Amino acid sequence: MSVTYLEAIREAQTKLLRDDDRVFIYGQDIAGKFGGAFKATKGLAEQFPGRVLNTPISEDAMVGTAIGAAMEGMRPIVEMQFADFSSIALNQILNNAGTQYWRTNTSCSITVRLPSGGTKGSGPFHSQSMEGIYSHYPGLVVVTPATVEDAYTMLIDAVAIDDPVIYCEHKYLYYHLKAEALPTEKLPIGKARVVRPGRDLSIVTNSAMVHEALAVAQQFSAEGIEIEVVDLRSIKPLDTETVLASVARTGKLLCVGEAFPWGGVTAEVIARVTTEGFHLLDAAPARINAKDTPIPYHPNLWTEHRPNAKTIAAKARQVLAE
Amino acid sequence: MPQLGESMAEATIVAIKVQPGEKVSADQEIIEVETDKAVMGVTTPCAGEIAKIDAEVKGTYAVGAILGYVEASDADAARFQKRAPQPPKGDVAKEIPGREEESAKAVPTQNGSGSHFQVDETALPSVATGSHFQVDQSGVLPVPAGTKGAGYLSPRVRARMAELQLTQADLAGIAGTGNAGRVTIKDLETFLGGIEGQTAEKPSAIRTGVADAMRRSWTRPLATVGVSVCLDPVLQDRAKRDPKPGPALYALRALAVALAEQPNAAARLIGGRAIRSESIDVGVAVEAQDGIMVPVVRDADKTSLADLTTRYAELVDLARRRRLTTEQTAGGIASVSNFGTFGLDWGTPIPLPDQTLLLGLGAGKKAPVWSEEKQQFLPATQAELTLSFDHRSLDGGGAGRLLQRIVELLADPSKL
Numbered sequence: 001m002s003v004t005y006l007e008a009i010r011e012a013q014t015k016l017l018r019d020d021d022r023v024f025i026y027g028q029d030i031a032g033k034f035g036g037a038f039k040a041t042k043g044l045a046e047q048f049p050g051r052v053l054n055t056p057i058s059e060d061a062m063v064g065t066a067i068g069a070a071m072e073g074m075r076p077i078v079e080m081q082f083a084d085f086s087s088i089a090l091n092q093i094l095n096n097a098g099t100q101y102w103r104t105n106t107s108c109s110i111t112v113r114l115p116s117g118g119t120k121g122s123g124p125f126h127s128q129s130m131e132g133i134y135s136h137y138p139g140l141v142v143v144t145p146a147t148v149e150d151a152y153t154m155l156i157d158a159v160a161i162d163d164p165v166i167y168c169e170h171k172y173l174y175y176h177l178k179a180e181a182l183p184t185e186k187l188p189i190g191k192a193r194v195v196r197p198g199r200d201l202s203i204v205t206n207s208a209m210v211h212e213a214l215a216v217a218q219q220f221s222a223e224g225i226e227i228e229v230v231d232l233r234s235i236k237p238l239d240t241e242t243v244l245a246s247v248a249r250t251g252k253l254l255c256v257g258e259a260f261p262w263g264g265v266t267a268e269v270i271a272r273v274t275t276e277g278f279h280l281l282d283a284a285p286a287r288i289n290a291k292d293t294p295i296p297y298h299p300n301l302w303t304e305h306r307p308n309a310k311t312i313a314a315k316a317r318q319v320l321a322e
Numbered sequence: 323m324p325q326l327g328e329s330m331a332e333a334t335i336v337a338i339k340v341q342p343g344e345k346v347s348a349d350q351e352i353i354e355v356e357t358d359k360a361v362m363g364v365t366t367p368c369a370g371e372i373a374k375i376d377a378e379v380k381g382t383y384a385v386g387a388i389l390g391y392v393e394a395s396d397a398d399a400a401r402f403q404k405r406a407p408q409p410p411k412g413d414v415a416k417e418i419p420g421r422e423e424e425s426a427k428a429v430p431t432q433n434g435s436g437s438h439f440q441v442d443e444t445a446l447p448s449v450a451t452g453s454h455f456q457v458d459q460s461g462v463l464p465v466p467a468g469t470k471g472a473g474y475l476s477p478r479v480r481a482r483m484a485e486l487q488l489t490q491a492d493l494a495g496i497a498g499t500g501n502a503g504r505v506t507i508k509d510l511e512t513f514l515g516g517i518e519g520q521t522a523e524k525p526s527a528i529r530t531g532v533a534d535a536m537r538r539s540w541t542r543p544l545a546t547v548g549v550s551v552c553l554d555p556v557l558q559d560r561a562k563r564d565p566k567p568g569p570a571l572y573a574l575r576a577l578a579v580a581l582a583e584q585p586n587a588a589a590r591l592i593g594g595r596a597i598r599s600e601s602i603d604v605g606v607a608v609e610a611q612d613g614i615m616v617p618v619v620r621d622a623d624k625t626s627l628a629d630l631t632t633r634y635a636e637l638v639d640l641a642r643r644r645r646l647t648t649e650q651t652a653g654g655i656a657s658v659s660n661f662g663t664f665g666l667d668w669g670t671p672i673p674l675p676d677q678t679l680l681l682g683l684g685a686g687k688k689a690p691v692w693s694e695e696k697q698q699f700l701p702a703t704q705a706e707l708t709l710s711f712d713h714r715s716l717d718g719g720g721a722g723r724l725l726q727r728i729v730e731l732l733a734d735p736s737k738l
Contacts, residue, residue: 251476251478251506251507251508278477278481279477279478279480279481280477280478280481281476281477281478282476282477282478282479282506282507282508283476321501322476322500322501322506
């Protein structure tokens with residue numbers, strides 16, 4: 001038996017619906033035969049009648065409704081069709097959900113699932129990575145699972161958290177990533193993971209870029225250069241300790257992110273390492289992101305727009321040569 | 323302010339020889355300036371009338387600064403091809419080479435309104451392609467292209483050095499493998515790992531102290547000059563005295579007397595100031611176990627050799643037994659090293675880090691010396707006298723005059 005990243009998300013939701021009466025799923029076209037744009041909820045409406053609900057095409061209303069339900073003690077999961085459209089719900093997420101606990105001392109346990117990141121031919125409105133924006137605001141927890149195992153356990157943990165959680169699932173990994181079985185162990189949200197140990201350079205990254213980084217590490221290993229790859233997993237809270245420990249081992253840092261280059265996760269990681277771990281650095285830290293333009297439709301342009309194994313390798317060589 | 327010499331960066335105005343309204347011819351010397359090398363004249367770029375003088379006497383101006391204006395006819399101005407200076411470049415940041423990460427070249431597109439920006443992040447840094455030095459002419463600070471080069475120590479390497487109390491001198495044995503031969507943290511750790519297996523013992527406190535003093539002193543431009551001295555008068559004088567002073571004490575006393583006459587020779591240059599001591603206290607290097615002690619003889623210029631002898635002997639004895647107090651080693655302005663006791667003829671000893679001068683005395687040896695009077699070689703006891711000095715404070719001429727004076731004094735030692 002094997003489980004894809006997408007199936008792990010569906011399995012996690014099945015378990016959540018089964019184990020906890022307070023959980024329901026709210027999204028566009030997720031019930032009925034369609035089962036959601038990516039089929040993440042396929043069959044769940046039949047299995048759990050009245051708990052997998054179709055919504056109007058209004059992200060604003062979807063999140064607003066979920067916040068109200070959470071106030072009444074429910075634990076809703078909101079499925080956005082694409083992360084890009086969650087911007088329509090920014091007011092509800094940032095101003096209402098994010099601040100609720102601090103304003104009212106009541107929890108706002110909603111989970112918003114964002115199908116994130118690029119796939120070939122998806123263009124500017126169906127490819128974006130929003131984790132940097134949401135992490136900027138207080139009151140939110142932001143996670144970006146990069147493995148089948150994390151997709152499963154982090155979604156279950158997200159629903160259990162009393163704060164609003166932005167769960168960024170990567171669309172490219174939906175079908176590309178497979179595991180033998182669902183995990184029996186988990187690493188909690190807030191912890192990063194060293195997915196490949198190394199001694200020459202730390203690549204700190206998240207989501208689909210973890211796999212690009214691993215490909216680069218594999219390639220360099222043949223030359224006797226050992227790259228350590230750190231999967232952040234959770235963007236907020238950010239596990240600075242694990243990152244610093246990695247830089248302490250290697251002395252060199254390259255941050256890779258699929259999001260746009262201005263500010264964001266890679267900039268935050270570098271800011272933390274240079275302020276808290278300047279003495280650990282044997283070279284100027286580097287970062288590589290998508291280009292600072294809207295995401296192109298054309299598959300060839302898209303491949304060049306985001307960091308890929310080739311461009312990451314070139315940047316890694318630059319840092320290694322310092 | 324014209325560039326009056328290759329290494330000239332700025333100059334100070336000594337005199338202004340013209341007034342506004344005065345007629346001047348081309349290449350007329352109108353302002354006298356002093357650089358670190360010489361006094362030179364600034365001449366007019368072309369004929370005309372002095373319109374305005376902005377410069378002030380005693381003011382220091384960088385090359386390229388405006389000192390004043392000459393009003394010239396168009397014909398004159400054209401003939402001498404002088405134009406008004408270009409205003410400083412506005413967008414200096416764009417001129418900085420090699421800012422790759424943030425260097426996304428913003429290029430206005432040619433289409434439509436032209437208000438969109440295309441960003442090309444793939445542009446590679448344009449640095450380190452040539453071996454020549456580029457000097458920014460716009461008057462702003464040059465921006466280094468990156469953390470490269472053999473002399474570069476990364477934050478990590480610096481932190482590790484600080485932790486282990488290493489200095490750059492300790493890293494001399496490491497051939498760096500980093501960019502342009504810099505020492506990377508791995509080079510440092512490999513080096514440390516390599517010496518780990520070797521026999522190591524903790525150096526004595528005195529050894530550590532000498533090492534630190536020599537390293538600090540070596541940061542200065544040190545030079546040594548030398549001259550032969552005939553020791554026979556000293557040896558004859560010594561035979562008559564009781565107690566008997568050693569040759570080093572004669573040298574010390576002669577140095578003190580010479581310094582009383584030429585006190586600037588021992589001045590220490592700190593920042594823009596030449597620091598001179600009130601009293602002429604001279605140290606003497608004494609070999610003790612595992613290092614050197616330098617007791618200081620106070621007011622050596624004012625005390626006769628006879629009176630110095632006993633005090634000197636006591637200090638040397640205390641030094642050999644390493645029983646000197648801090649007061650007895652502090653405050654010297656120059657020192658004497660009698661390296662002749664090791665059978666050495668010549669040396670370039672290093673002055674103490676807080677002193678400018680060190681007088682060295684080589685071993686006395688019988689040698690044939692030409693006598694003009696008798697027109698033949700005569701046997702004499704010759705020794706080499708060296709003077710090591712901080713070349714920032716003193717030049718070969720000053721060092722030579724001091725040394726010649728010491729030779730003179732040693733020729734007539736009964737007066738010391």
